[in-house]
Amino acid sequence: MSRRVSMRYDGRMRILTVTEFLSGVNDVLAGVPAAVEGEVSGFVVRQDRWVFFSLKDDASVVECFMPVWKLRHAIEDGMLVRVAGVSGIYTKTGRFRITVEALEPAGEGSLKRAFELLRQKLEHEGLFAQERKRALPRFPEVIGLIASGESAAYSDFLRILKNRWGGVRVLLADVSVQGDGAVRDIVRALGIGHWSLVIPNVLVLTRGGGSLEDLAAFNSEEVARAIFASPIPVVVGVGHERDVTIADLVADVRASTPSNAAERVVPDRRDVANEIVAMVDTIGASLETRRATARHRLEQFVATGTAFARRRRERVESSAAVLASRAAAWRTRAAARLDAAARLIANLNPTRLLARGYSMTTIRGRIVRDASTLHAGDQLTTRFAAGHAESTVNTVSTPRRVQQSMLQ
Numbered sequence: 001m002s003r004r005v006s007m008r009y010d011g012r013m014r015i016l017t018v019t020e021f022l023s024g025v026n027d028v029l030a031g032v033p034a035a036v037e038g039e040v041s042g043f044v045v046r047q048d049r050w051v052f053f054s055l056k057d058d059a060s061v062v063e064c065f066m067p068v069w070k071l072r073h074a075i076e077d078g079m080l081v082r083v084a085g086v087s088g089i090y091t092k093t094g095r096f097r098i099t100v101e102a103l104e105p106a107g108e109g110s111l112k113r114a115f116e117l118l119r120q121k122l123e124h125e126g127l128f129a130q131e132r133k134r135a136l137p138r139f140p141e142v143i144g145l146i147a148s149g150e151s152a153a154y155s156d157f158l159r160i161l162k163n164r165w166g167g168v169r170v171l172l173a174d175v176s177v178q179g180d181g182a183v184r185d186i187v188r189a190l191g192i193g194h195w196s197l198v199i200p201n202v203l204v205l206t207r208g209g210g211s212l213e214d215l216a217a218f219n220s221e222e223v224a225r226a227i228f229a230s231p232i233p234v235v236v237g238v239g240h241e242r243d244v245t246i247a248d249l250v251a252d253v254r255a256s257t258p259s260n261a262a263e264r265v266v267p268d269r270r271d272v273a274n275e276i277v278a279m280v281d282t283i284g285a286s287l288e289t290r291r292a293t294a295r296h297r298l299e300q301f302v303a304t305g306t307a308f309a310r311r312r313r314e315r316v317e318s319s320a321a322v323l324a325s326r327a328a329a330w331r332t333r334a335a336a337r338l339d340a341a342a343r344l345i346a347n348l349n350p351t352r353l354l355a356r357g358y359s360m361t362t363i364r365g366r367i368v369r370d371a372s373t374l375h376a377g378d379q380l381t382t383r384f385a386a387g388h389a390e391s392t393v394n395t396v397s398t399p400r401r402v403q404q405s406m407l408q
Helices: 018-030 108-125 152-164 182-190 221-229 246-250 258-265 269-347 350-355 399-407
Strands: 033-046 050-056 061-067 080-090 095-105 142-147 169-174 202-207 234-238 253-255 360-363 379-383 388-392
Touching: 018 080, 033 061, 061 080, 080 108, 095 108, 108 221, 108 246, 142 152, 142 182, 152 169, 152 202, 152 258, 182 202, 182 221, 202 258, 221 246, 234 246, 234 258, 253 258, 350 360
Parallel strands: 061 095, 142 169, 142 202, 202 234, 234 253
Antiparallel strands: 033 050, 033 080, 050 061, 080 095, 360 379, 379 388
16 A cells, blocks of 8 residues: 655655666666566667666566677567666666666577577687687697586596697696576686796687576677687587587587587597507508618619620620721721732832843932933943843933924
8 A cells, every 4th residue: 555645845855866766766676686587578779788678577667788799698579588687767868777787598499499590600700610620739749728617527628638648738727607696616727827937739619518598608798709809719608419509509519518629629549659650660660661672773773784785795896896807908908009019019020120121220329211312422221131231321311302303
């Protein structure tokens, strides 16, 4: 039953301005936190800065307002959500509203719808593209593990890591993985500034399984964008095989469980040992193949060299035979020429000429070849085949003188 208030001024009631009255009401309401669940209606983003919507149930409606940067989930009309904030009256219009500090989908249907809306948005922006995903180092030296230090996921990861590979340094970023502060903790741990002292080769974000509400931080837009922006490759391993989060889709590598995350970031020492053995066998086989090839080539070279030497020897022998034949022919021709020259010389021997009836006349030891060289009174010696005779030139007759005598 409402209390009747008199408008009669009795001097004890203070008269307030509208602004003073609304400010007083807001002071009272500010001390009463508001946590409300309802269906979204009239959802709109203005100037890319402010979000306006109403929450309603079957009987009532309340207006809500929040900065867009605080909106961590994709929202649309008809979704059931929970909001937390401060209620008050907007003094410029006098309308009651809730200034929202946090918002999250409520109920399985709304959570799934929020997941799908965010998935479509980020996929359209290219955050899930395979071509941007980075390969993990084969043998990491430092692993940055983002998990709750008291969780089974943390213990499982370390156990599998130790069983598979040794000598890896694990740096833990102990974070809340659900509830208030989870998104903030995870985003901070994904930033390079958190690892300022030692930079990991790979980051692993992991937690156990849970409901959609439990996995809300892993389905938030802030965490998705932090994974995308990380300069270090990120592996996400959440819960069980059936759990797929937005963080899984953005990660460079998705692991089905925390244990599988450990399997993805380090090799199994037994596999590496087998690879080394296989590599040694391959190298040995390669060396044996090369040795056999070299031996075969050497044998071919030797055989080729032997055949070449044989052909060269045959050619030398053939050339020697040709030279010998040519030398014999040359000797024969030379002997014939010598014989002919000897016969010619013999025929030209003055002694033989004298024997054939010729004589040879000399004057002072020189052969007289022309009568024009003689003068009357010259002493001549005439040689015959047998003996010689001395004579004195009385007259000299030459063909020219004879001709002149005939002309006279």
